[in-house]
Amino acid sequence: MARSAGPVAALVVLALIAIPVGAVIRTAGGIAGLGAADWAALRFTVWQALVSAALSVGLAIPVARALARRRFRGRSALITLLGAPFVLPVIVAVMGLLAIFGRAGLVNTVLGGLGLPPVSIYGAHGVILAHVFFNLPLAVRMLLHGWLAIPAERFRVAAQLGQPVGRLLEWPMLRRAVPGAFAVIFLVCTTSFAVALILGGGPQATTLELAIYQAVRFEFDLRGAASLALVQLGVCAVALGALLLVDVPDALGAGLDRTVARWDGAVSRDAAMLAAAALFLALPMGAILLSGVPGLAQMPGSVLLAALRSLAVALLSTGLCMALALAIVTHGRGWSRAVAVVPLSVTALVLGTGLFIVVFPFVRPASVALPVTALMNALFALPFAVRILAAARDDAEAQFGRLADGLALRGWARMRVLILPRIRRPLGFAAGLAAALSMGDLGVITLFASGGQETLPLAMFRLMGAYQTEAASGAALLLVTLSLGLFWLFDRGGRIGAET
Amino acid sequence: MKTPLSVIAGLLATPVVAQDNVLTVYTYDSFVTEWGPGPVIEEAFEETCDCDLQFEAAGDGAALLSRLQLEGPRTEADIVLGLDTNLTAAARETSLFAEHGITPDLDLPVDWTDDHFLPFDWGYFAFVGNAKDPAPDSLRALADSDISIVIQDPRSSTPGLGLLMWVKTAYGDAAGALWEDLSDNIVTVTPGWSEAYGLFLEGEADAVLSYTTSPAYHLIAEEDDSKVAWAFDEGHYMQVEVAGKVAGTDVPDLADQFMAFMLTEDFQSAIPTTNWMYPAVVPAGGLPDGFETLIEPDKALLLSPQEAAAKRDAALEEWRAALAR
Numbered sequence: 001m002a003r004s005a006g007p008v009a010a011l012v013v014l015a016l017i018a019i020p021v022g023a024v025i026r027t028a029g030g031i032a033g034l035g036a037a038d039w040a041a042l043r044f045t046v047w048q049a050l051v052s053a054a055l056s057v058g059l060a061i062p063v064a065r066a067l068a069r070r071r072f073r074g075r076s077a078l079i080t081l082l083g084a085p086f087v088l089p090v091i092v093a094v095m096g097l098l099a100i101f102g103r104a105g106l107v108n109t110v111l112g113g114l115g116l117p118p119v120s121i122y123g124a125h126g127v128i129l130a131h132v133f134f135n136l137p138l139a140v141r142m143l144l145h146g147w148l149a150i151p152a153e154r155f156r157v158a159a160q161l162g163q164p165v166g167r168l169l170e171w172p173m174l175r176r177a178v179p180g181a182f183a184v185i186f187l188v189c190t191t192s193f194a195v196a197l198i199l200g201g202g203p204q205a206t207t208l209e210l211a212i213y214q215a216v217r218f219e220f221d222l223r224g225a226a227s228l229a230l231v232q233l234g235v236c237a238v239a240l241g242a243l244l245l246v247d248v249p250d251a252l253g254a255g256l257d258r259t260v261a262r263w264d265g266a267v268s269r270d271a272a273m274l275a276a277a278a279l280f281l282a283l284p285m286g287a288i289l290l291s292g293v294p295g296l297a298q299m300p301g302s303v304l305l306a307a308l309r310s311l312a313v314a315l316l317s318t319g320l321c322m323a324l325a326l327a328i329v330t331h332g333r334g335w336s337r338a339v340a341v342v343p344l345s346v347t348a349l350v351l352g353t354g355l356f357i358v359v360f361p362f363v364r365p366a367s368v369a370l371p372v373t374a375l376m377n378a379l380f381a382l383p384f385a386v387r388i389l390a391a392a393r394d395d396a397e398a399q400f401g402r403l404a405d406g407l408a409l410r411g412w413a414r415m416r417v418l419i420l421p422r423i424r425r426p427l428g429f430a431a432g433l434a435a436a437l438s439m440g441d442l443g444v445i446t447l448f449a450s451g452g453q454e455t456l457p458l459a460m461f462r463l464m465g466a467y468q469t470e471a472a473s474g475a476a477l478l479l480v481t482l483s484l485g486l487f488w489l490f491d492r493g494g495r496i497g498a499e500t
Numbered sequence: 501m502k503t504p505l506s507v508i509a510g511l512l513a514t515p516v517v518a519q520d521n522v523l524t525v526y527t528y529d530s531f532v533t534e535w536g537p538g539p540v541i542e543e544a545f546e547e548t549c550d551c552d553l554q555f556e557a558a559g560d561g562a563a564l565l566s567r568l569q570l571e572g573p574r575t576e577a578d579i580v581l582g583l584d585t586n587l588t589a590a591a592r593e594t595s596l597f598a599e600h601g602i603t604p605d606l607d608l609p610v611d612w613t614d615d616h617f618l619p620f621d622w623g624y625f626a627f628v629g630n631a632k633d634p635a636p637d638s639l640r641a642l643a644d645s646d647i648s649i650v651i652q653d654p655r656s657s658t659p660g661l662g663l664l665m666w667v668k669t670a671y672g673d674a675a676g677a678l679w680e681d682l683s684d685n686i687v688t689v690t691p692g693w694s695e696a697y698g699l700f701l702e703g704e705a706d707a708v709l710s711y712t713t714s715p716a717y718h719l720i721a722e723e724d725d726s727k728v729a730w731a732f733d734e735g736h737y738m739q740v741e742v743a744g745k746v747a748g749t750d751v752p753d754l755a756d757q758f759m760a761f762m763l764t765e766d767f768q769s770a771i772p773t774t775n776w777m778y779p780a781v782v783p784a785g786g787l788p789d790g791f792e793t794l795i796e797p798d799k800a801l802l803l804s805p806q807e808a809a810a811k812r813d814a815a816l817e818e819w820r821a822a823l824a825r
Contacts, residue, residue, distance in 0.1 A: 037820065091695060095702065103648070103687065104703030122688045194691050197653060198699075202689045204824040213691070214655040217559060220566040220590075300534050356570060364576065366556065447567075450556040462557075464694035465530040467717050467776070469701055 006331030009324045010339045016379055017346050020354020021229055027357050028222035031230065038211055038224075042231060045207045048124065048196065049189035052131035057182045059132065060139030061174065063277045066270035067140065068147035078278055079144075080488050082137035083429075085281055087436030087483045089457050090194045091464075092288060092476040097121070097130055097199075099287030106283065126199035131192065135185045137281060142184075142388065145426055146177035149395055177391070183243045184387055187344035190235055208232055209347055216349045229350040236345030240338055285480075292477025295470040299463075303475050306459035307482060310439050313374045313455060314486060317438040318431050320378035325385035325430065329393045330419065340386040343379045348443025351376060356447055369448035373455065377438035384437075385430040389423055396422035428494015432487035439483040456482070521551040523754045525743075526564055528582040530775075532557045537767075537774040544766040551754055560692065561658045561741070565591055572596070573748045578755045581620065581743035581762075585802065586661050588617050588742060589809035598747040600759050607782045608740065609800035617742035620762050621777035624736035624797050625662045626729035628700070628714045629707035638733040639670060643681035650687050650696045650705040654816055657692045658739070663709050665808060666737030668815040669801045675815065679822035686823065712736065712794055717776045720790040728795075735799025741777065 025031060034042075067079065085093060100106045101121040108118040121129065150169050158165050193209035200206075208228055215225035328336050355372060356365050365372075396419055404418045420427070442457040449458060456479050463472035523545075532538035532555045542553045558567040561582050568575055573596065583591055591597060599615045606612050608622055627642065627649060629635060636642040642649070652660030667682075668675045687705045690696040700708035707730070718724040743762060745755045761767055768779040772788050779787075803811065 040824075091698075094695075095698065098699070098702060098704060102702065102704050194695070197656075198688055198690050198695055200688070202683075202686060202823045203653075203820045206824075210653075210656065210691070217563045217566050218656055219562075220569045302534065353570065360571060360574070446559060450558075461694065462529045462533050464698060465692075466533045466535045467697075467721070468533075468535060469698060472698075 004331070005327040006329075006336050009327035010336035013324065013328075013343065013379065013382065014339050016375070017342060017351065020351045020358060021226070021233075021346065023354040023357040024222055024229070024350055025226045028226050030223060031227040032221075032223040034227060034231065037206070038208075038228065038231075041206045041208050041211045042235075044196075044205060045190050045192075045209075046235060048127055048131070048192070048205075048207075049186045052128050052135065052189045053182050053186040055128060056132050056135040056139045056185050057143075057178055059136055059277075060143050060181070061178075062269075062273045063136070064140045064143035064147060065170070066273045067144055070267070070270050070274070078274070079141075080484070080491060081278070081281060081285070082140055083432060083436065083487045083491060084137070084285055084480070084484055085134050086138045087433065087440050087487060088134075088288075088480060089440040089442055089460070089476070091198075091461070092440075092480065093134065093284065094130065094195060094198055095291070095473075095476070096284030096288040097133060099291065100283045101126075101129065106287075122199060122201035124200065124205065126201070127192070127196050127205055130195045130199050131189050133280070133284065134195075135188060136277070138188075138384075139181050139185060140277070141429060142181040143174070143177055145388065145392065145429075146173045148425075149173070149391070179243055179246045180387055180391075183239050184341070184344065184383060186239055187236055187341070187383070190232065190345060191347055209349075212347050212349055216353055222353070225350055225353070229347060232345045232347065233342070236342060239345075240341060244334075244338070288473075288476060288480055292473045292480075295472065295474025296477060297474070298468070298471040299474045299478070300471065302454070303456070303459050303463075303471075303478065306454045306456045307478055309370065309454070310456040310479075311482065311486075313370055313377065314435045314438040316371075316374040317377040317381070318435040318490070320375060321381045321385055321434040322427070322431055324378065324382055325389055326415075328382075328386055329389045330415065337386055337390055341383045344383045348376065348380070348441075349447070351379075352444035352447040355444070365448050366450040366453060369445060369450070369453040370455075372448055373441070373445045374438065376444040377441050378434065380441070380443075381430075381434035381437045384433050388426045388430040388433075392423040392426040393419055425494045428491050431494070432490035435490055436483040436487040439486060440479065521751070521754070523549070523551055523553050523578050523751055523758055524556060524576050525553065525579040525581050525758070526556050526558055526568065526577040527580075528560045528564055529557045531555065531582060535774060537770045540770040540774060541767055544770075545758065545761055548761065548766075549754060549757055551751075553758075561587055562656075562661075565594075568596060568746075569594055575746060575748065577746050578749040578751055579743055579745060579758055583617065583742050583744065584658055584662075585740050585742070585805050586658065586665065586808045586812070588614065588744075589805040591744065592616055592805070596747055597744040598749075598752075600745055601756070602759060602763075604763055604780075606763075606780050607778075608780060610738065610740075610802050612740075614742070614805070617744045618759055618762060619740045619742050619780040620767070621771045621775055621780055622738055622740040623711040623713050623777040624738055624800070625659065625666055625709065626712040626714075626732070626736055626795070626797075627707040628710045628727055628729050631726050631728045633706055635728065635730045637731070639667065639678060639682075640734075642685060642730075642732075643678055645685070647685055647707060648687045648705045649682075649685050649707045649709070650699045651689055651709045652693055652696050653689045653691055654819060657690075659693050659696075659709055659711075660689075661812070662737055662739050664815050664819055665803055665811070666801060668811055668818075669737060669803055670734035676818040676822050679819055683823050689823070711739070711777065712797070713772075713776050713778065713791075716772070716788075716790050716794055719793065720773060720788065725793075731795040731797060735801045736797040738800050738802045739777075740802065 154169050191209050196205050196207045212225050212228045215221040328340050445455050445458050460472050460475035530536050538555050545553050558564050561584055564582055565587050597616050600618050636645055654660040654664040671678045696708050712729040715727045718727045749755045763781050765783050768781045769783040771779040
């Protein structure tokens, strides 16, 4: 791999964002100022994203620690389950949450049985609950990688000297891992649209994304859409700037590259944390499963074809995403890695509209719907992939780089012998995430697809719009199964013989 | 040899189509599903036209118009089918549509004089609830009750915009006050019809904003008579769904032929049990069994496209202010 691969990959990413956004601005003939409603949307967007990210990461710390220091039956299954909510299509996840926390959901049924007043999920707290449901697992996985990267020897030394593991080992690791996880989740939450609206209970929960949807799809106000997209990018720039300020180098150094069984901490508290997290995640997933089974038989054949198409898109997208991510983390400098996070804060609507403008003079947009979708999905998964791979790759280089230099390991050989074996775990996780995110995506495809290029999420959404609620639930179940299956395959592939 | 890569490539590729004698109709998503009118209509029209009718789905009615504006005069669309009267003023302003030149004989509760757009079906907006629950008899009674409802956002959904116009037409300057009283009935506001209807079916609310014809779906397709639409004293706002001929079409004769076909028996008889709306021209055999059970509002409300366009922004602001408290 050439040294220039990293910057080139970063420039490709930048071009894939700048060209479509530029095309929208050019077509619109400029940008418009923000109205009072837009400012309110910006305030709500940033506020709910901050709270959601803080809660997700805050709750993830004890859960990840419990997972890092306990070995138990079903631990592996629990870790796979942790990947699930994040990759669910929004409307499916919302329906799952409502089956538990909704007006007619499990919680209120139990409360009613006990003669207690019902609780309502609708409102800002509902939005935050849903965002925590989506992002807590992601935060746990990101922090878990941090814990398992602490060299085993350090724990032994700490134990021998009777020193507190928390202050000496865990705190520095968290200090390094938490800001990145927080920033990624914050940015994910700033582009929330359907969750915020459905659970937010009305216009008081209007996000920038809804304002963009309104501008692009409902009023054809490209000026408004362009300025709102720039505001989103501005929020991203501020978040990234803040992240750079708090970024700290690794202070733990190298070990012998093996994890260790832990003995510290109270078992009962870890068990309680894990049980609570597992219930919170598993119950809505179970509800999706239950409601989907009767619908499986009612799905039309076209849904299966759509599923195959989605699988093809997901695999292509995963390949693209991993190629870009590896190039950026191996050869990219700081700015390349910063660029890789930007796709988080550009909405698929504006990017899709821009791409549509760009390709329309040359080809029928529908004829490139699926390749474009795969490319965009790769772009949207890239921030996660880079974030997940960067730390692992840097650790491998820091610890064994000089040894590899001494052995004159360069290019592909260095990648194969030094890097890949050491980043296998995060690589599998990142690929699984990319594949599953692509399976569940319902962004760009809605702008490009006509009849023949339906992906599974689009097919499901169209079933919902045609009174076919049961068949749609069946399609949702199929989608969840395939997403999770892909995620599991990649993630498992990375974890064979490893302890996470 | 079929390698995995060639299989993936095959799935991603789109077959190339011949361009001769192809009529491209842009429409909304639910029109083209297996349950929608699309497949039936495609077959019926192709029998008469010696052509290839291709539907291209593009979201909902509003997204359809945005898509056309994005493509501009170079669009491949020959017909756009699925706009409603809240959108036709904006659609006409784009100058992308041609006059249809047809003097239709329609079965609509209102007069139709638009020379650019022709209706293909219509319906009344209504709140749909469960038959076992008490039914309010007006918007006002609903607002004063503690019945819970789900509605759609007028900023992202055509039924949501329909309700906004319904309240505005029925209450005029008092619309804001009605919205304030309604606000504690509203469980939540969804981006589109699908999510709202899904929430209602899951039991998240007592009723949902939909159409008077929605119970017909449950009755006819599912043999379930538990859903009813509530008749309101203020009258019901209408949605009239229209199609227009694109001015820059390269097959103008075929497009004219389709516009005329749209009001014939073959097209119209497919509408009631596929699109679950009233046909613009009632077929000779009348409406399907089950439609006679639907409520028939005494008063049909509908703003002209110009009025609807003029009142929209202020009504939207009223809605936002009342609900965002």
